[in-house]
Amino acid sequence: NAGVTQTPKFQVLKTGQSMTLQCAQDMNHEYMSWYRQDPGMGLRLIHYSVGAGITDQGEVPNGYNVSRSTTEDFPLRLLSAAPSQTSVYFCASSQGSKYLTFGAGSRLTVL
Amino acid sequence: KNQVEQSPQSLIILEGKNCTLQCNYTVSPFSNLRWYKQDTGRGPVSLTIMTFSENTKSNGRYTATLDADTKQSSLHITASQLSDSASYICVVSLNYGGSQGNLIFGKGTKLSVKP
Numbered sequence: 001n002a003g004v005t006q007t008p009k010f011q012v013l014k015t016g017q018s019m020t021l022q023c024a025q026d027m028n029h030e031y032m033s034w035y036r037q038d039p040g041m042g043l044r045l046i047h048y049s050v051g052a053g054i055t056d057q058g059e060v061p062n063g064y065n066v067s068r069s070t071t072e073d074f075p076l077r078l079l080s081a082a083p084s085q086t087s088v089y090f091c092a093s094s095q096g097s098k099y100l101t102f103g104a105g106s107r108l109t110v111l
Numbered sequence: 112k113n114q115v116e117q118s119p120q121s122l123i124i125l126e127g128k129n130c131t132l133q134c135n136y137t138v139s140p141f142s143n144l145r146w147y148k149q150d151t152g153r154g155p156v157s158l159t160i161m162t163f164s165e166n167t168k169s170n171g172r173y174t175a176t177l178d179a180d181t182k183q184s185s186l187h188i189t190a191s192q193l194s195d196s197a198s199y200i201c202v203v204s205l206n207y208g209g210s211q212g213n214l215i216f217g218k219g220t221k222l223s224v225k226p
Contacts (some may be wrong), residue, residue, distance in 0.1 A: 100156030
C-alpha cells in the first residue's frame, strides 16, 4: 500500500517550458488535490477533484491545468512555466474531507 | 475573511521539555480542526482532528485542545524528543460538506528540539 505517490521529486525547468507533475493514489479515495507550499505562505490549494471527471479551481489556479480521468491519477500540468511557479508541490487524497493523506512533495525550480 | 493564525512562528526548546503551540481561527461555518506535523522535506501527516463538540484529543505525547467559543486551539507536546523537530500546521475545515476546497491552512509553527 504505497499511499500517495508523486513524481518527480525534483525538477528544474526553464521559463516557458511545460511539464506534468504526476500523482497517483492506491487507496480508492474520491477526493484529490494539489497544493503549493512557499516559504512563509503555508499550503495553498491549486486545483482539486471530488471524483473522476470532476475538477475545480482552488485559491491559486492560474498557470496550472488538471484532469481526472481515473480515480487513481490526478496529474498537474504547468502550461508555460514561470519563475513564480518555483515551489514545492504536494498532492493529497482523502475519502471524505477529514483525513488528508499527502504525498512526499515535488520540488520545482523554474529558471 | 476566513483565516487561521498560528503562533509562535518558530520555537526552540530543549529535549525533554514540554511546549504548547497556538492556533486562532476566524472561520465560519466551522466543521473541524486538524493538526498536522510536517518533517523537513516531507508531506504533512495528520496528528489529530476535532469536531465542534470535542475539546481535547490525544495522540501519544501530542494533545490538542479546542475552545469553539473563543475559536482557539492548542497543541501540547509532552516530554519533547529530537524527532519532534518539524513544522506543525493547523487546518480548519468549513462546514460546506466534504470537499478539499473547504480547508483553511495556517502558516505553521516551526519547532526545533535541541539536545
